[in-house]
Amino acid sequence: MPAYKNQDDIGFDLSRAKVCAETYSKSVGVQCIIIDPQGSTLYDTGNEMSICHYCKQMRIASNQQLSCEKAHLYGCYQAERFGGKYIFFCALGLAHWTSPITTDGMMRGAIVGGPVLMVEPEEFLLYELIDKNNLDEHTFLELKKYISHVPIVKPEIVNNLSELLFIIAGHISDIQPSKYLEQREYQDQQSDISEYIHYIKTMGGNVSEIQSYPLEKEKELTSLISIGDKAGSQKVLNEIFGHIFFSTGGNIEVIKARVLELIVLLSRAALEGGADVEQIFGLNYKFLGQIHGFKTIEDLSFWLSKIMARFTDCVFNLTDIKHVDVIYKAVDYIKRNYMEKITLEEVASHVYLSVSYFSKIFKDEMKCNFNSYLNKVRIDMSKKLLLDDSIALVDVSNLVGYEDQSYFSKVFKKMTGMSPGKYRESRGQYKSG
Numbered sequence: 001m002p003a004y005k006n007q008d009d010i011g012f013d014l015s016r017a018k019v020c021a022e023t024y025s026k027s028v029g030v031q032c033i034i035i036d037p038q039g040s041t042l043y044d045t046g047n048e049m050s051i052c053h054y055c056k057q058m059r060i061a062s063n064q065q066l067s068c069e070k071a072h073l074y075g076c077y078q079a080e081r082f083g084g085k086y087i088f089f090c091a092l093g094l095a096h097w098t099s100p101i102t103t104d105g106m107m108r109g110a111i112v113g114g115p116v117l118m119v120e121p122e123e124f125l126l127y128e129l130i131d132k133n134n135l136d137e138h139t140f141l142e143l144k145k146y147i148s149h150v151p152i153v154k155p156e157i158v159n160n161l162s163e164l165l166f167i168i169a170g171h172i173s174d175i176q177p178s179k180y181l182e183q184r185e186y187q188d189q190q191s192d193i194s195e196y197i198h199y200i201k202t203m204g205g206n207v208s209e210i211q212s213y214p215l216e217k218e219k220e221l222t223s224l225i226s227i228g229d230k231a232g233s234q235k236v237l238n239e240i241f242g243h244i245f246f247s248t249g250g251n252i253e254v255i256k257a258r259v260l261e262l263i264v265l266l267s268r269a270a271l272e273g274g275a276d277v278e279q280i281f282g283l284n285y286k287f288l289g290q291i292h293g294f295k296t297i298e299d300l301s302f303w304l305s306k307i308m309a310r311f312t313d314c315v316f317n318l319t320d321i322k323h324v325d326v327i328y329k330a331v332d333y334i335k336r337n338y339m340e341k342i343t344l345e346e347v348a349s350h351v352y353l354s355v356s357y358f359s360k361i362f363k364d365e366m367k368c369n370f371n372s373y374l375n376k377v378r379i380d381m382s383k384k385l386l387l388d389d390s391i392a393l394v395d396v397s398n399l400v401g402y403e404d405q406s407y408f409s410k411v412f413k414k415m416t417g418m419s420p421g422k423y424r425e426s427r428g429q430y431k432s433g
């Protein structure tokens with residue numbers, strides 16, 4: 001398919017990236033796309049009959065807010081955070097994987113593989129999708145038709161496909177791109193800072209007031225970041241940096257110390273705006289380790305502006321996408337491990353969230369708490385086992401993750417209205433009131 005943007009000035013060699021995407025897609029039999037840093041598609045190896053194209057049309061028709069672009073962007077950010085690759089779930093519960101395309105230490109886009117199913121279609125969360133998205137019967141039947149053509153790939157194979165895509169993204173990232181747009185952005189920022197320094201030098205008033213730190217600007221900056229205003233944030237950040245440069249006499253080591261304080265300020269503003277705590281702290285750790293490598297004030301200021309933009313991105317609109325990914329990953333993990341002694345802490349760790357935060361969003365999204373959902377999955381599976389007379393009743397509880405048979409019987413009766421033995425006798429045909 002054709003590229004959606006001009007190949008010039010996107011930060012990497014799109015022609016080479018397209019060849020890599022096509023080769024990967026044809027070799028592994030899975031769709032592949034290339035996106036820019038805003039999540040927009042630059043190139044797509046799929047066709048108009050793919051599930052992603054249908055999903056996009058379905059969401060437009062139903063005025064749903066969650067978009068594929070945001071899901072891909074979220075996955076890309078997570079890949080940057082977790083060592084260059086990340087497997088994630090889109091709003092339909094389909095698995096994708098992505099790796100960032102990076103040049104000169106900056107993310108210029110990403111390559112995304114998928115979608116695939118990692119579970120059999122009958123175990124797929126279609127009925128949850130009906131309830132959550134208010135789909136009508138026609139849309140649901142169309143959705144089932146499209147999903148029936150999505151390849152089913154085992155999780156371990158998806159991991160291998162993700163690793164291969166990571167290698168390919170690294171190959172693309174080695175290409176030195178045109179620097180025009182970045183240079184223009186760099187020059188504009190330096191011009192803004194110089195202009196503000198000139199303003200400080202020529203303004204009237206008390207010298208001590210001029211040299212004092214502009215706390216009011218900090219407050220303005222945090223307010224703008226918390227609402228996701230990139231342009232406004234950049235303007236105020238340039239003014240603050242100009243003030244730091246002027247008041248320190250251009251001493252780069254002193255400026256670095258002030259910049260470290262600014263990074264903490266920026267991260268707190270992002271958190272106040274609703275950004276994810278773990279993601280912000282992870283980015284902080286990464287950024288604070290990079291600062292000592294800068295030799296010029298110009299490069300340092302440009303780097304700081306990129307951090308500000310990234311923190312603002314964390315605020316703007318990826319929270320819902322993150323929740324979708326977390327819920328599908330958690331549910332997938334539960335359905336694969338329900339027969340083991342799994343805990344809330346274990347699943348929270350699997351999706352890289354704190355126990356309290358995971359517990360909250362799980363209850364908000366699934367309309368029940370973690371233990372209730374785990375019991376539901378276990379009891380549903382036990383019903384299938386109870387219809388098999390070759391499996392002793394005493395073994396059924398162990399096979400679905402209950403170590404105590406009496407506790408299993410108690411939960412089963414509470415959820416179905418009858419004991420496991422009665423369910424087997426009746427072949428599941430009736431429930432007592």
